[in-house]
Amino acid sequence: LSKRIIHDHNDDGINRRGFLECMAWAGTGVIWTVSGGIASSRAFGAPGAKAGFTFVQISDSHIGFNKPANPDVVSTLQATVDKINALPQQPDFIIHTGDLSHLSKAAEYDTMDQVLKGANQKQIHYVPGEHDTAIDDGKQFLERYGKGTQGRGWYSFDQKGVHFVGLVNVRALEGLGKLGADQLEWLEKDLKAKSSSTPVVVFAHIPLWAVYPEWGWGTEDSAQALTYLKRFGSVTVLNGHIHQVMQKVEGNVTFHTAMSTAFPQPAPGSAPAPGPMKVPAERLRSVIGVTNVQYVAGKHSLAVVDSPLAGE
């Protein structure tokens, strides 16, 4: 299994990369805890506060993609599921932050479902990516994964005291994602019912912060959504789309983007344009993977661990 944790936001003087490369992934990663904007870390599985629950975020599986960046996206999704099933503390559920399919084809969704059936978790929450909506406006996606959702597929649910909100921001306006007035109105009403001490997790495909607007990596009207979230003490925003880990803390809001289970994309501005990035075959599994999130009861903070499918 994997050996390396991708992100390091804690300026504590530890040579974390070298440290982490020596560890097996299962049970020995590092949990990043962000509370009140200050990040701290501890060994995964080390004694800590009472565990609340964990969930896993996976993203950008692109089932149906067959170009050189990853000609076998099904096997890397399968490896992802195997990795989740091997976790010492089994997550309560899985969140998929979009681009399940590459071309919104029925056969692609069938394959996706077949692989995810092998996960120990039977509760899986989805939001669409633009690849799930561009061909048919998300009709198939909604038929399969949108039961009980509102509008173009947004919804919320509560899990052990944490409020989860799935948003749809894949309609591109001049390249940027967009939530739209109807969804924002729903979000405002949905959050009004919650006390400001409720931890909130928001998940959507395209980043809800301006990662790199030149490449469309941001959401045009996300500022409005964030005003509704401002009063909450702990907000974690999970996104995909950019196929790499990035994190930003702004007040009580932690933004986090996940790796893809299929292929990486270049770092912002490091290439003429975004898109599938071909890496040597032996390196592929070190740049794709999963995100494990832990909620610790009473802490009002969520710990986020990113892990590739394999070490470099």
Place this chain on the structure above:
Amino acid sequence: MSRNWREQGRWAIRATAALIMTVVALSAGQSADFVRGKDVFERRCGGCHGLDNDKEGPRLRSVFGRVSGSVSTFKYSDAVKNAHITWNAELIDKWLTDPDKLIPDNDMAFHVQKADERRDVIAYLKELAGK
């Protein structure tokens, strides 16, 4: 709310939005095709293409009348680089219908299923390019 009601609600919202956009655009001197084409572009193409920036696909503001594979900042497939065609309405329609049929082994996996949507987005691109 039942799915039927939701579908009808979505249709009503989309129809109203399209009507408002058409009225605004017509008063701004843009054609109805342009307005519908912009809507199609945002729904179908905008995930991978910008007008003035390269994304997963090349910038498209001036694609109508442009020679294939000629945006110097974008890395095209060899197939598109070697196609040497000039994008006109007929060729864009063929491309959007089935990219691989027009230029085998290209990198674009998407297509636009509906003929009226292809027509509208072509009108949009043509007007954007000032053709």
